Amino acid sequence: MAKVAFLGLGVMGYPMAGHLAKKGHSVTVYNRTAAKAERWAGEHGGAFAKTPAEAAQGQEIVFCCVGNDNDLREVTIGASGAFQAMGKGTVFVDHTTASANVARELDAAARAAGFGFIDAPVSGGQAGAENGVLTVMCGGDDAVFQRVEPVIMSFARACRLLGPTGSGQLAKMMNQICIAGLVQGLAEAVAFGQRAGMDIEAVIDVISKGAAGSWQMENRYKTMNQGKYDFGFAVDWMRKDLSICLDEARSNGALLPATAMIDQFYAEVQRMGGGRWDTSSLLARLNQTK
Template sequence: MNFFPKTDYTPIPAGTKAAFIGLGVMGSPMAAHLKAAGCEMTVYNRTTSKAKDWIETFGGKYASTPAEAAKDADIVFTCVGNDEDLRSVLLGENGAFAGMKKGAVLWDATTDSAEVAQEMYAKAKQLGLSFVDAPVSGGQAGAENGVLTVMCGGDEDVIERCTPIASAFACSVKRIGDSGSGQLAKMCNQICIAGILQGLSEAIAFGKTANLNMELVLEVIGKGAAGSWQMNGRGKSMIENQFNFGFAVDWMRKDLGIALSQARRSGASLPLTALVDQFYGDIQNMGGGRLDTSSLILRLNQKPKQ
């Protein structure tokens, strides 16, 4: 894991105690930024060796259960895999809710469903706790550099109070609306990314068939109306068939599945999203499930290198 501490952390209250549950490629640097910003940190990870390695590098303490990690914490962060993973670390006698003190905040950075966010929000309220659904955008590089964008759903006063702490790993923390709204906004984010990457993939593949210098083409059109973060950040590496940038196809399919399920419930039409989701399924079948999302172009040229 790379970690690049910032020189301008937002001041947080002295003695703030935080816990972080889930030290994956996103959670590990996010927790490191919290520690660098001045939080007293306790971490938990399902694989204990990762938690031990983290404290050897950054300091703090590790816990053997989510409940133990959450004990005495003012704010508990989670960044796990999906709805069931979130339930598993929050509920039950060893879950974080069981260890949290009254008035503490559970800040969930997982990308999961709006339904589970609302479920956990209601459960937290019953226990005298607060819950914020706060998925992030910016990928592994954004987590490592502490410049993630955070979309929040939950109580306005809670989000406002916790924003200086979450800003340790973010460049923007915004409340979208009530519980579940953060997750719905993240679905919009992933829908946009999927469509942009498919268009970018087709443009690069098309340009190659016409024997164009695609690096030059992207340099030119990237300054015009076609420009995007994906074009400027991933275009060159897509041309060079480099796909090791952290956010895997497997994760994108999980996220798109959440969006498509929500669309079926709400009556929204997502024809392009459904199509691109199938295309990502093709990449998985080619053995590219752990490649990053820009590997979508491989459907149009060659199979991924193993």
């Protein structure tokens, strides 16, 4: 069992930290809203800290899952950041969906201070976090990864090192590019079927077992067909992720025409007031003139 800290108790971090405690690890948590950290500690029997540095003090591994690059810098190299308190030979594992550049920046800072860094964004959404079945995509040194993988598996069903620092974030970008296309295709198919008078449930039951099948189809078509968008990953978050993908593409020369178009479709959903709807709300955009 390890002594660990977890920074950031949002919809993902709260249950992820909970699974670490359930597996018997000694967990100290930090959250910008202190009351949430105190509540977590009351539920799971761990400790809570007032600053990231305080949470990181004396820990073997510090996990993190915050909002974006700037939030990540604040809890790591900021005035009361965790990097101030991390000892030599410890490891910082970042589950934030962020840029590959900030992963490389923080890895360099960690190396200079004598501890390890793994960028480890996750896929599986809130349900995956709550059920402890996330997919974790990692970048960093193999020796460091081998030390933290067993602990990561407390809340994951798959965890793999995909290359040097930044590779986890690049893999997450690929994941989000795929999801954007899948959801748009599913939204168009459902909208088409609705206007054609088809029995959507019957059709999806058939085509989901063929070449068109996907996780999105199996898990989102029913609520999409009902016009309900209160499940899973929010449009605001998806636009943040797609902006990271598009920025990286501008840097490496990759062409992402469909991703750029779908990003603008999500911007339309935001203008409709759907920033907190889940990503399947692309259907609402197609049906707004129905």
